[in-house]
Structures are given as C-alpha cells and as structure tokens.
Amino acid sequence: MANAQIRSPSVAIIGAGMTGILMAIRLREAGISDITILEKAEKVGGTWRENTYPGVACDVPAHMYTYSFRANPQWSNRFAHGDEIQGYFEQVAREQGLSEQIRFNEALEQCHYRDGKWHLTTSKDAQLVVDFVVSATGILHHPAYPDIPGLESFGGDSWHTARWNHDVDLSGKRVGIIGTGSTACQVISEISETDCDLTVFQRTAQWVVSVPDKEYSEAEKTRLSRDPSRLALLRRRYAFVLRNTFSKAVTGSKLPHLLVSWLAKRNLRKNVRDPELRAKLTPDYPVGCKRLIISSRFYEAMQRDNVHLETTAINNISEQGVVTVDGITHELDVLILATGFKPFDFMRPMDLRGRDGVTIDEAWEKKVQAYRSICIPGFPNFFLMLGPNSPIGNYSVIAMSEVQTDYVLKLIDLWRSGELPTVEATEDAKQRYNAYLKAGMGKTVWVRGCQSWYLDADGDPAMWPYSWEQWVHEHEVPVLDDFVHQPPAEVEPLRPAA
Ligand code: N01
Numbered sequence: 001m002a003n004a005q006i007r008s009p010s011v012a013i014i015g016a017g018m019t020g021i022l023m024a025i026r027l028r029e030a031g032i033s034d035i036t037i038l039e040k041a042e043k044v045g046g047t048w049r050e051n052t053y054p055g056v057a058c059d060v061p062a063h064m065y066t067y068s069f070r071a072n073p074q075w076s077n078r079f080a081h082g083d084e085i086q087g088y089f090e091q092v093a094r095e096q097g098l099s100e101q102i103r104f105n106e107a108l109e110q111c112h113y114r115d116g117k118w119h120l121t122t123s124k125d126a127q128l129v130v131d132f133v134v135s136a137t138g139i140l141h142h143p144a145y146p147d148i149p150g151l152e153s154f155g156g157d158s159w160h161t162a163r164w165n166h167d168v169d170l171s172g173k174r175v176g177i178i179g180t181g182s183t184a185c186q187v188i189s190e191i192s193e194t195d196c197d198l199t200v201f202q203r204t205a206q207w208v209v210s211v212p213d214k215e216y217s218e219a220e221k222t223r224l225s226r227d228p229s230r231l232a233l234l235r236r237r238y239a240f241v242l243r244n245t246f247s248k249a250v251t252g253s254k255l256p257h258l259l260v261s262w263l264a265k266r267n268l269r270k271n272v273r274d275p276e277l278r279a280k281l282t283p284d285y286p287v288g289c290k291r292l293i294i295s296s297r298f299y300e301a302m303q304r305d306n307v308h309l310e311t312t313a314i315n316n317i318s319e320q321g322v323v324t325v326d327g328i329t330h331e332l333d334v335l336i337l338a339t340g341f342k343p344f345d346f347m348r349p350m351d352l353r354g355r356d357g358v359t360i361d362e363a364w365e366k367k368v369q370a371y372r373s374i375c376i377p378g379f380p381n382f383f384l385m386l387g388p389n390s391p392i393g394n395y396s397v398i399a400m401s402e403v404q405t406d407y408v409l410k411l412i413d414l415w416r417s418g419e420l421p422t423v424e425a426t427e428d429a430k431q432r433y434n435a436y437l438k439a440g441m442g443k444t445v446w447v448r449g450c451q452s453w454y455l456d457a458d459g460d461p462a463m464w465p466y467s468w469e470q471w472v473h474e475h476e477v478p479v480l481d482d483f484v485h486q487p488p489a490e491v492e493p494l495r496p497a498a
Pocket of ligand 1 (some may be wrong): 057060180474
C-alpha cells in the first residue's frame with residue numbers, strides 16, 4: 001500500500017492450523033512482529049491433527065494442497081495421507097520458528113471489543129489486549145452427532161470419525177458406520193480390508209468420481225526437488241484441471257457439468273455390476289449437488305463379502321445396535337459416526353462480543369453472513385478466515401486461505417497507514433455483497449434438490465457461486481467505500497509507530 005505506515009498493530013491469531021500458520025508467516029513478512037497465536041490443542045495442524053481415522057487422506061492433489069511458498073517435492077502420493085500432511089504443517093511451523101511462539105493448550109474463551117481494542121481472556125485466565133483478532137478456527141471442526149433416539153444407549157464402543165478411538169481393534173468385530181460422505185468413503189475403503197463385518201447405513205447415495213491415487217517414486221521426487229519449475233508446473237496443471245472441471249461444473253457451466261456427470265455415472269456403471277446394489281448406490285439428485293466424492297476404492301469396498309449396504313432408514317439405536325424402521329436390529333460391537341460437521345459454528349462457543357457488547361449469536365441471529373466471508377459489521381478489526389461463502393468444495397483450501405490472507409494484510413495496511421480508522425465493513429456493504437452472492441446461486445447445482453452441509457438454515461448455499469478467477473480478482477484491491485470511515489469515539493487518535 002502506498003502510504004507510510006503510522007500504526008504498528010498487535011494481532012492475536014486463534015488457531016494454529018493451516019490458516020493460522022499461514023497468517024503468522026504473512027504478518028511477519030509484512031513487518032508485524034507483535035503476534036500472539038493461541039492454540040487450544042497441544043500441537044499445530046488443525047483438521048489434520050484431529051482427523052486420524054483409517055484412510056484419512058486429502059482428495060485434492062498433494063502438490064496443490066501445499067503452501068505456494070513452500071512446495072514439497074517429497075509427497076509420497078498424489079493424494080497425501082493425513083499423517084504426512086500433519087507432518088508437513090509441523091515442519092513448516094518448525095522451519096518458521098513458530099512452534100516456540102504458539103501458546104499451546106490455551107483456548108480463547110472471551111473476546112470483547114471495547115475502547116478501540118480487543119480484550120481477550122484465555123482458558124489459562126491470561127488477559128491480552130490487541131488491535132486485531134484473526135479467527136483461523138477452520139470450517140469443519142465441530143463434529144455433528146446424529147439426532148437419532150437412543151444413541152447414548154448403545155452398549156458397544158462408539159465414536160465420531162473426528163475423534164477416532166485407536167484403542168479399539170476392529171478385527172473380528174461387527175462394525176456399523178452411519179454416513180456415506182467423503183469421510184465415510186475413506187473409512188469404509190480402508191477398514192473393509194480388515195476382517196471386520198461392516199454394515200454401512202446410507203441415508204442418501206453419493207456421486208463418486210474415480211481419480212486413481214499414484215505413488216511418487218524416489219526418482220520422481222528427486223527430479224521434482226532438483227527442478228522447482230517442474231514442481232510449479234505440476235501444481236499449475238492440477239489447479240487448471242480442478243478449476244475447469246469440478247469448480248465450473250458446480251457453478252453453472254454446462255460442459256464441465258456434463259463431463260463430471262458422465263465421469264461419475266460411468267464410474268458407477270462400470271464398477272458396480274450388481275444392478276440391485278447399483279440402484280441403491282445411485283443418487284436421485286444432480287452430480288455435484290453434494291460435495292463430490294473422489295475415490296477409486298469406494299465401490300470396490302462396497303462389494304467386498306464382509307460389507308453390507310443398509311438403506312432402510314434408521315429408527316433408533318438400542319443397546320445392541322442400530323434398529324431400522326422395518327423393526328430389524330442390526331447387532332453391532334462398534335458404531336462409527338461419519339455424520340459430518342457443523343460448518344456454521346465457526347469460532348463458537350467462544351464468547352465473542354463486538355461493538356456495544358453485541359454477541360456473535362445476536363449478530364448472526366437471522367443469518368450467518370459476512371462481508372467477503374471475512375468481515376462482520378459491528379466487529380471491527382476482526383477477521384473470520386474461511387468464513388461463509390468461501391469457495392470451498394473440491395478445491396485446495398490452502399489456495400483459498402492464501403487469497404484471503406493477502407486481502408486481510410491489505411486491510412491491515414489501510415489501518416496502519418491511517419486510511420481506515422478501524423477495519424469494519426458497513427452493514428450496507430455486507431448486504432450488497434450477500435445480494436450479489438444470492439443472485440449467482442440460482443444457476444449453481446447446490447440448489448437443485450439435495451440436502452448438504454453447504455446449505456444454511458434457510459436452505460441457501462454458503463458457497464461462492466462464481467468462478468475462482470472472479471473470486472481472486474475481487475480480493476485484489478479492497479473497496480474503501482465498503483468500510484466504515486468515521487472513527488468511533490472510542491478509537492485512540494493516530495500516533496506514530498514506535
Ligand atoms: O460429512 P458429510 P463428511 N442419519 O456431511 C449422514 C471434507 N472432507 O465428514 O447425505 C443417517 O459430507 C449424511 O447423510 P445425508 C469435505 O469437504 C474432506 O463425510 O445427509 N445419516 C452423510 O452421508 C466433506 O464434504 C476430505 O442423507 C446421517 C454423512 O452422514 C466434508 O469434510 C475428506 C445422519 C455426513 O456427510 C464433510 O464430509 C473428508 C443421520 N441422522 C472430508 N446425519 C478431503 O479429502 C448425517 N448422516 C479433503
């Protein structure tokens with residue numbers, strides 16, 4: 001940004017997952033050193049620390065699921081496994097000297113804005129006063145437990161996939177899994193190879209596209225590490241393919257949608273021969289309405305002798321197992337809940353209050369919305385990373401975070417230079433932005449008759465309905481008129497940075 005920097009900010013980052021690490025790196029590169037990173041757990045990694053279920057992997061190619069400034073020629077597979085991704089984030093944090101800076105096992109409990117500053121109280125009862133708060137708490141980290149009567153009464157072992165119980169050996173056991181989303185498909189593909197007896201409880205069938213995994217040989221890794229341009233090319237190729245197929249297919253482009261639909265339907269036709277099983281696995285909604293599942297193993301797993309697909313609706317859960325509406329009890333030793341996450345909880349249950357003591361629940365009482373997914377009117381100098389309507393889906397969430405991080409740094413620069421007294425989007429700007437989003441939703445596939453975690457309580461998709469390129473373009477230069485210009489009475493007058 002053009003002007004001399006007058007103010008020097010203090011910033012608190014909540015969460016040391018992929019986005020928190022990224023934000024800390026970028027802030028330091030921008031010359032901001034007064035950074036506090038609070039992490040509720042004992043190590044970095046966020047979703048990759050929490051999800052350790054069998055088969056956990058990233059279904060976005062690893063060379064794209066990598067920070068742009070820290071390529072990793074050593075990825076073992078096209079689709080990196082969870083522990084390797086976790087290792088990558090730990091390594092980046094170590095290389096950057098962040099591990100010593102992060103306050104581990106310390107959650108943010110209270111975050112109140114008053115007198116022009118954010119006043120924070122942590123789980124260790126520490127108090128902090130900062131200029132900016134960045135919420136990097138991720139989208140999918142509050143497990144959703146199914147509202148099925150009797151769930152608590154189950155007599156065997158039971159857990160959510162994001163809280164995997166590694167103490168229980170599944171071999172020889174009768175295992176049930178509820179759900180057939182991306183997580184369940186990875187779990188089923190893996191555990192069906194053991195000698196457990198697996199019943200899959202499917203409420204809604206899913207479309208699955210098969211993209212084979214591939215192991216990188218040592219020779220390939222060496223070639224990639226010796227030639228960064230080869231690595232960069234690989235990344236660009238994956239980005240190009242994902243943007244022009246999966247991303248366009250769901251946002252209204254006809255040809256990409258035809259192509260992806262054909263891929264999903266052919267996958268089912270070719271790989272599930274039994275017509276009865278195929279009928280049960282055939283969704284009744286358009287491809288891409290729910291997040292597409294990328295798996296070359298799921299259909300094979302569903303046809304193993306030890307795997308049974310149950311599509312009769314669940315009535316309740318008893319001490320013995322799952323009872324379906326036909327009155328049959330499916331007796332189980334272990335019940336796995338692959339029932340997804342509550343994506344609209346974001347930073348909650350934190351006690352977050354903006355200007356005039358307004359709580360986040362009050363601000364979001366009618367609808368969970370933000371300006372450009374990031375700024376919430378009434379919450380000055382607060383940034384919600386990967387907030388509502390970020391262009392999530394079958395694309396690299398790291399690439400999204402990088403765009404948002406650069407945008408936030410531009411906003412902080414406007415504050416540093418004094419062009420903005422505080423960084424607070426106006427209510428009017430938020431409404432215009434959300435009207436613009438709504439105008440684009442009609443042509444997307446998410447509104448074409450399925451239930452998914454993309455939809456909010458009103459049934460509106462909390463997604464980005466336009467192209468990736470448009471999204472990037474719109475974050476290049478902040479629109480000054482969309483922000484509050486009148487300094488609120490409580491903001492300190494501008495003073496030169498020390
Ligand atoms: O969760 P989901 P997920 N009774 O919400 C079923 C990301 N991810 O953890 O479809 C019976 O997709 C529910 O049924 P239905 C990715 O973004 C990424 O699998 O609602 N069933 C559904 O089958 C993904 O989209 C990777 O009818 C019930 C399942 O549970 C997101 O995480 C890997 C039920 C929930 O599916 C979430 O995926 C894995 C009930 N009461 C995940 N309640 C990568 O590789 C729920 N279900 C990057």
